[in-house]
Amino acid sequence: MAAEWRTRVADALANQRTRANIGRALDGLVAKRRAAFPDRDELERLRDQGQAIRTQALACLPDLLAALERNCTANGIRVHWAETCDQANRRISDILHRHEARMLIKGKSMVSEELGLNAFLEAQGIEVVETDLGELIVQLAEERPFHILAPAIHKDRRQIAELFKARFPELPYSEDAEALTATARRLLREKFRGAVAGLTGVNFAVAETGTLALVENEGNGRMCTTVPKVHIAVTGIEKVIARLDQLPTLLTLLTRSATGQPITTYVNLVGAPRRTGELDGPQEVHLILLDNGRSRICADPELRTTLRCIRCGACLNHCPVYVRLGGHAYGTVYPGPIGGILEPQLQGLAAAGSLVDASSLCGACDEICPVRIPIPRLLNRLRAEGVGAGSDSQVPGRGSRRDPRQTAIWRLWAWLHADPGRYRLLSSLLSRTGTLIPRLIRPWTKSRRPPRLAPKGLHRLAREAGFTDD
């Protein structure tokens, strides 16, 4: 696993075109977010509120979920519980089979990526059509989303034009964004017309009213939730909030953090299937609530903060590692800082532990997270879990990153630094050699000249200059 990670990192860093594309795009998103929060005090107030709402929700998650089920059911929404991805996939395919749907149109949903839903359905002969423009591009390219919010952010216009040309050779070649969008729109309209079932994610599920909130900019989400006979919404159990009046705070934090928009073009509140006398809307609405390890995460008071996430993607946009590495190199559904804390907990540290080391702990994510998830602190905790020195926690793969050589090095380091006499001996030895042990610092010296040890350390210089401890 470590070797694969190393290769992916090297390949990603060598891809200058993609790095230039994401660098430009993310700089733009960072600037838009900054402009969207001109008043620092207001921003901090909003973050306090957002954090409080999400923290309260997670503190009484079982109760809120019970209320959500009760109120959704009363509205006519059918609620399905899925402990695993496999259970969720089966539920979804059962619904599609019952309606003899041969095709599923999809709005943007990261949980569906987590499920591996497209591959699961395609193996059963069901056609899956992504209708979010970025997701469609990624699907046409046979890739996975590069960014949780902007799936095709790594591609420039020319790459998209060439992709369309390869997939639709009968259409005239164009690099014009409007022309490309119009092409996608034409293709998708046909799909919308014939669709029996549509699937979307959920941004927030409101317990007190049984309402599913979904934001988007392209209108495809509204098409998916209203045109087909059946609407299936999938979400993680952590997306529940207590009350409808908490929604505006979270929505404004979400859209401003994500794209700098005060509000998205479409805000969909799905309340119920079509009622008698109503002219549109689906006849059936299903809500799939996925656990997939979330209950376990929620049980740990510190790690629970991971689940506050509202998936704005701002931590990706501000991360100096993500901006250079991009989303694919992580090898996970969720990349970047949030992926770095979430994936090792979902998949376990043995499978996704490399991510916890892929951070300089610079704190840029911590500084901007709209719900104040202490990402660097959680990375530190997961590093400790990885080497088995954390706690008696439930993190899967705990201790799997323990390596005898590393452990020996840190034990020796501690032995040398815990005692002033031994430390003095070490420093005088090092000062005499003039350089640090070359084998240990080889990764460092590949791109840097090695630092030179001072002939006299500060302990000695301080003493000679008369700085004593009295």
Added chain:
Amino acid sequence: MRKPDAVYFFGTCLIDLLYPQAGLSAMRLLARAGIRVRYPQGQTCCGQPAYNSGYRDQARVVAAAQLDALPADIPVVVPSASCAGMFRVHYPRLFAGTPDEARAQALAGRVYEFTEFLVRVLDLRPVAPGPPLAVVLHNSCSAHRELGVADAARELLDRLANVRVLEPDHADECCGFGGTFAVKEPQLSAAMAADKTAAVAATGAPLLVGQDCGCLMNLEGTFRRRGSGPQVKHIAELVWERVVVNI
């Protein structure tokens, strides 16, 4: 806080071994400001390398030795925001639930980053009219984000006569050091350092200063490998030079 009579100086292991002149300059500045500077010979390392690598037991053993070395109830001045952050933010967590918890809490409450101490506690206004100089200030992530003291270093430079501070592109972005990150993820770290050094070089400033020798070691090493770039030094050295030369 009122101006104290005496402070501890915690030099940090990096400065002890690699950049002792930075530490000495900082101590001399404090002494010049009328403070009695106590340098305990028992100090070694704050423990951060092991802590950030997940080896908490090892970090705690080393950290406990620092609690022993800094017992008196006087401020501890640290010429590194990263190490100061370890004391102030992480010691209380590291020692939570242990017999040393109270000592760790107390220490956390009396730790100051060097420029923070000069500007916010001493309100030092150095009389230092040196020759005109353009300089880039690299704020460490710990100074900027963890402790929120980056403005103190800037303020200190602004108080030096004839010193002009230039802003590089993406000034707030991490330089790629990150302690053991630089060794565990050398390619990523090098990519970040390459961009940071390019941005600093583009300002044309002949000097780069900062409050953290980890970042400075990373950037200086990258500049020297390329064979060009500005001179690199700790902010304490720049201030001390200008104070001494002009008296």
